[in-house]
Amino acid sequence: MNPIWLLRMAKxxxxxxxxxxxxxxxxxxxxxxxxxxxxxxxxWPDWATSERVPRRF
Structure with a gap:
């Protein structure tokens, strides 16, 4: 465990x-x-669903 997390937990x-x-x-x-x-x-309504846009290279 990172010592930063121990300090955060103490805080x-x-x-x-x-x-x-x-x-x-x-x-x-x-x-x-x-x-x-x-x-x-x-x-969930269809208008609130995003569609994936194909990537172009």
């Missing part, structure tokens, strides 16, 4: 993030899971 232990930040992170994760679930079930 988080001494100064944890605020409740608002934790709620924001969980809300973003929930939104991403919701979008992935909608797409997996096939309910």
């Amino acid at each position: 988080w232990a001494h100064h944890p993030p605020s409740v608002k930040r934790v709620i924001l992170v969980f809300a973003v994760i929930a939104l991403a899971l919701l979008i992935a679930g909608i797409q997996w079930m096939g309910w």
Whole structure:
């Protein structure tokens, strides 16, 4: 493990993030899971799906 990560963990232990930040992170994760679930079930609209553009060399 990189020592930088140990310092970062110590910083988080001494100064944890605020409740608002934790709620924001969980809300973003929930939104991403919701979008992935909608797409997996096939309910995602075609107009919101991007198409791959072929690369030219």
